[in-house]
Amino acid sequence: MKPIGPKPRPRRFHQASWDEPVIFELSRPGQRGVLLPPVEAEIEREVGHPARELPGTLRRTTPPALPELSQNQVLRHYARLSQETLGVDLNPDIGQGTCTMKYSPKVNEQLARNPRLTELHPLQDEATVQGILEVMHRLEAMLGEISGMDRVTLQPGAGSAAIYANVCMIRACQAARGQGERDEVITTIFSHPSNAAAARVAGYRVITLYPDADGYPDLEALKAAVSPRTAGLLITNPEDTGIFNPRIAEFVRVVHEAGGLCSYDQANANGILGITRAREAGFDLCHFNLHKTFSTPHGCGGPGAGACGVTAELAPFLPVPTVECDDGRYRLDYERPQSIGKVRPFYGVTPNLLRAYAWIMSLGAAGLRRVAEIAVLNNNYLLHQVLQIRGVSAPYAAGKRRIEQVRYSWEQLARDTGVRSEDLEIRVADYGMHYWTSHHPFVVPEPMTLEPTESYSRADLDDYAAVLRQISDEAYSRPEVVTTAPHRSTVHRTRQESFDDPDQWAVTWRAYLRKTGQDRG
Amino acid sequence: MAPKRLGLIVNPVAGLGGRVGLKGSDGPEIQRRALALGAVPRAGERAAAALKPLRPLAGAFDLLAAPGAMGESIARQAGFAPRVLPATGPAAGGVTGPEDTRAAARAMQQAGADLVLFAGGDGTARDVCDAVGTGLTVLGVPAGVKIHSAAYAVSPAAAGRLAAAYLEGDRALRREAEVIDLDEDAYRRGRIATVLHGYLMVPYRRGAVQNQKVPTPAGEEAQARAVAAEVVDRLVPGRAYLLGPGTTTRAVAARLGLPKTLVGVDVVTGGELLAADVAERDVLALLDRRPLGLILSPIGGQGFLLGRGNQQITPEVIRRVERAHLLVACPSAKLAALRGHPLLVDTGDQQVDALLAGYLEVITGYRDTAMYRVAAGGEGDENLEAS
Numbered sequence: 001m002k003p004i005g006p007k008p009r010p011r012r013f014h015q016a017s018w019d020e021p022v023i024f025e026l027s028r029p030g031q032r033g034v035l036l037p038p039v040e041a042e043i044e045r046e047v048g049h050p051a052r053e054l055p056g057t058l059r060r061t062t063p064p065a066l067p068e069l070s071q072n073q074v075l076r077h078y079a080r081l082s083q084e085t086l087g088v089d090l091n092p093d094i095g096q097g098t099c100t101m102k103y104s105p106k107v108n109e110q111l112a113r114n115p116r117l118t119e120l121h122p123l124q125d126e127a128t129v130q131g132i133l134e135v136m137h138r139l140e141a142m143l144g145e146i147s148g149m150d151r152v153t154l155q156p157g158a159g160s161a162a163i164y165a166n167v168c169m170i171r172a173c174q175a176a177r178g179q180g181e182r183d184e185v186i187t188t189i190f191s192h193p194s195n196a197a198a199a200r201v202a203g204y205r206v207i208t209l210y211p212d213a214d215g216y217p218d219l220e221a222l223k224a225a226v227s228p229r230t231a232g233l234l235i236t237n238p239e240d241t242g243i244f245n246p247r248i249a250e251f252v253r254v255v256h257e258a259g260g261l262c263s264y265d266q267a268n269a270n271g272i273l274g275i276t277r278a279r280e281a282g283f284d285l286c287h288f289n290l291h292k293t294f295s296t297p298h299g300c301g302g303p304g305a306g307a308c309g310v311t312a313e314l315a316p317f318l319p320v321p322t323v324e325c326d327d328g329r330y331r332l333d334y335e336r337p338q339s340i341g342k343v344r345p346f347y348g349v350t351p352n353l354l355r356a357y358a359w360i361m362s363l364g365a366a367g368l369r370r371v372a373e374i375a376v377l378n379n380n381y382l383l384h385q386v387l388q389i390r391g392v393s394a395p396y397a398a399g400k401r402r403i404e405q406v407r408y409s410w411e412q413l414a415r416d417t418g419v420r421s422e423d424l425e426i427r428v429a430d431y432g433m434h435y436w437t438s439h440h441p442f443v444v445p446e447p448m449t450l451e452p453t454e455s456y457s458r459a460d461l462d463d464y465a466a467v468l469r470q471i472s473d474e475a476y477s478r479p480e481v482v483t484t485a486p487h488r489s490t491v492h493r494t495r496q497e498s499f500d501d502p503d504q505w506a507v508t509w510r511a512y513l514r515k516t517g518q519d520r521g
Numbered sequence: 522m523a524p525k526r527l528g529l530i531v532n533p534v535a536g537l538g539g540r541v542g543l544k545g546s547d548g549p550e551i552q553r554r555a556l557a558l559g560a561v562p563r564a565g566e567r568a569a570a571a572l573k574p575l576r577p578l579a580g581a582f583d584l585l586a587a588p589g590a591m592g593e594s595i596a597r598q599a600g601f602a603p604r605v606l607p608a609t610g611p612a613a614g615g616v617t618g619p620e621d622t623r624a625a626a627r628a629m630q631q632a633g634a635d636l637v638l639f640a641g642g643d644g645t646a647r648d649v650c651d652a653v654g655t656g657l658t659v660l661g662v663p664a665g666v667k668i669h670s671a672a673y674a675v676s677p678a679a680a681g682r683l684a685a686a687y688l689e690g691d692r693a694l695r696r697e698a699e700v701i702d703l704d705e706d707a708y709r710r711g712r713i714a715t716v717l718h719g720y721l722m723v724p725y726r727r728g729a730v731q732n733q734k735v736p737t738p739a740g741e742e743a744q745a746r747a748v749a750a751e752v753v754d755r756l757v758p759g760r761a762y763l764l765g766p767g768t769t770t771r772a773v774a775a776r777l778g779l780p781k782t783l784v785g786v787d788v789v790t791g792g793e794l795l796a797a798d799v800a801e802r803d804v805l806a807l808l809d810r811r812p813l814g815l816i817l818s819p820i821g822g823q824g825f826l827l828g829r830g831n832q833q834i835t836p837e838v839i840r841r842v843e844r845a846h847l848l849v850a851c852p853s854a855k856l857a858a859l860r861g862h863p864l865l866v867d868t869g870d871q872q873v874d875a876l877l878a879g880y881l882e883v884i885t886g887y888r889d890t891a892m893y894r895v896a897a898g899g900e901g902d903e904n905l906e907a908s
Contacts, residue, residue: 189857189891196889205888208853211861218894224880225892418678441857483682500740501694 148279215396
């Protein structure tokens with residue numbers, strides 16, 4: 001018997017393609033999954049009719065327009081769709097840079113699904129939920145240690161919600177200082193765009209700084225931008241390019257001297273855990289996405305969760321409730337007169353808080369630092385591999401290493417072959433991998449953003465690089481193979497320009513029917 | 522549904538001057554010199570490269586070609602059987618000139634072309650613009666020496682692919698693209714002077730047209746409207762403003778409910794058009810009577826704020842406008858498209874250029890600005906050549 005030889009790279013892949021209709025199209029009047037028996041007269045006599053017992057305001061006058069299907073049709077529908085996805089449990093998910101797609105250990109999933117958590121009700125008496133309050137209190141203390149900040153809240157439901165809470169705290173603090181006239185927020189073009197977006201939603205004017213010639217945020221532009229109108233600086237570091245701003249303390253100093261507050265976007269802190277802290281850089285506020293750095297599922301695949309850390313001066317403005325501990329008894333404190341108020345119903349996203357707590361506990365302080373070291377090592381190994389591929393470059397900071405991710409450019413490939421980054425995005429799926437370009441606007445031309453995190457082995461990184469190398473070869477030899485992809489995956493070639501035209505998209509079935517003139521209701 | 526009609530116009534002399542260092546091909550004298558220096562016409566080759574991606578669609582659309590070397594012969598060599606439009610220009614087979622391009626463009630419009638590919642340079646785009654303006658959907662195949670106009674695809678193959686997508690698309694998107702031309706005489710003397718000549722209507726797909734990172738028409742219009750709303754919010758009541766050329770400043774005029782001279786400079790107040798398409802002496806006369814503000818938007822892909830396409834705003838005018846009343850507007854996608862290069866000023870007066878150099882708050886959206894670097898113009902010229 002011959003031994004099994006090694007698998008060649010890139011490995012063969014072919015995705016299931018079901019041409020599956022939208023579930024509403026599968027609906028036929030009268031199809032049912034479960035036929036419920038009518039309420040027996042005896043039971044109705046005792047407890048009443050359940051539907052009629054509901055308050056009138058909760059009762060629909062017309063039934064909802066739900067699709068009508070049998071149970072196995074529903075199961076088959078979603079099983080097929082599940083075969084048409086990619087994700088961290090199926091492929092090395094390093095192509096979604098800035099999102100920190102690390103592997104979430106299954107043991108934490110088991111904890112989060114434990115009935116002792118899932119059966120809790122948010123309106124239970126505090127005395128009966130001491131366990132989860134203790135977890136929250138301890139997790140706050142851990143994130144306080146990781147960031148160096150004095151107080152932490154776990155209330156926000158996601159990263160952008162955490163930034164928004166920080167902006168609201170900046171406003172509340174400045175109002176308390178008698179500086180309500182400050183209405184401008186400064187950010188950088190390579191900071192996570194939620195910073196500018198959250199500030200806008202909160203009513204601030206936004207001044208964006210563009211990079212200097214080396215790709216670092218432009219310090220001279222910052223000096224030109226600060227004024228008595230400056231409320232604060234919202235900045236990511238390392239930025240989306242994977243470049244760490246070595247003058248970050250100087251940025252903070254310039255803004256502080258102008259009377260503004262500084263908020264550190266640490267949505268993705270994966271490359272700096274245990275290495276640098278918001279406190280030492282002088283920041284007043286910071287935030288984490290638990291679903292990035294701390295291994296809980298992302299918003300689209302499960303609920304996200306955000307955490308804000310603040311200095312003692314900002315602590316009175318934290319959202320309510322805070323978790324307090326008096327003599328070993330935990331309680332929720334709503335009586336905080338300077339608080340910005342509630343940012344989310346009840347406690348925050350408790351299953352994710354428990355997952356993040358378990359993840360940190362399993363690693364310990366030394367383990368967290370090791371996470372960052374391996375994430376940075378993986379990224380620089382991948383950088384080295386990718387830069388040997390024809391047609392790709394890593395703009396800015398030439399010859400320097402990056403932190404946890406890199407924004408690459410396929411500009412040379414596009415010039416040489418006409419194949420664009422958005423073509424690669426689709427072709428990569430033909431090899432069972434995922435790929436992402438960049439936020440808009442594309443400051444780096446033909447962008448690709450890769451972030452390998454600590455979860456992946458050297459073999460995984462080689463697999464990914466081999467796919468990119470293969471596609472680069474295809475682009476130079478047979479570009480039509482790439483420009484006509486997909487061939488082996490279910491990712492469609494969409495007309496992206498239609499995203500900007502509201503007449504060309506619909507996010508609900510009802511809107512689709514309306515926009516296509518089929519709505520008869 | 523009737524098959525779509527694709528037109529083809531080639532300026533056979535486009536690009537002649539480039540490889541022999543003549544910096545352009547405008548005018549029969551330059552063309553003769555270029556040929557004498559050994560220039561080989563390349564426009565046909567470039568047009569053929571654009572037709573290549575369209576071959577798989579042959580039969581699904583009708584190809585209309587200008588006669589002879591202006592389209593027909595290239596189409597036949599590329600394996601198409603074009604319908605040839607009658608020659609109506611003066612050349613009719615001889616050496617072609619601008620009037621032949623203009624005549625061909627008009628003929629295409631009359632023949633009901635859905636899209637016309639034209640191979641040439643900035644001069645060719647100008648001729649097409651003169652003939653049909655935005656009344657016909659066209660797309661430039663880059664074949665000339667100077668390609669500053671946004672009406673050109675980034676390469677001949679990209680033009681072909683974009684044309685194919687446009688012909689196949691059921692809801693094809695279009696946008697207005699700037700037609701910019703250099704003053705070739707000035708350029709040969711070492712001085713760059715460009716003119717914003719007008720606009721052409723081009724099909725749109727993300728990234729396939731020069732001046733790439735501007736968003737889609739719907740997005741672009743929305744961005745321009747947002748920028749305009751912010752500009753209008755910042756106008757001081759009673760003050761008059763010079764409104765420079767461009768689509769962003771046109772959006773400002775629209776916000777004010779006023780007409781706008783697209784390629785000229787107008788003078789407006791909050792609610793009134795005081796003067797349209799003014800020259801320097803009109804502006805100086807106005808300045809003698811009242812203080813003026815200035816609203817500018819960068820022209821073209823190179824980021825020139827002053828000195829390209831708005832020479833009416835002279836150093837003397839700028840000297841007399843207070844810096845606090847200078848409003849610069851540029852949607853963020855256009856700013857990102859500058860690739861980190863500074864905005865440029867080249868007024869012809871170094872002192873005035875130095876006055877403007879440094880950092881400037883650029884209005885990029887509603888309540889949205891960028892703190893952006895402005896540099897004296899000369900240093901941007903190599904950038905202009907590279908594009």
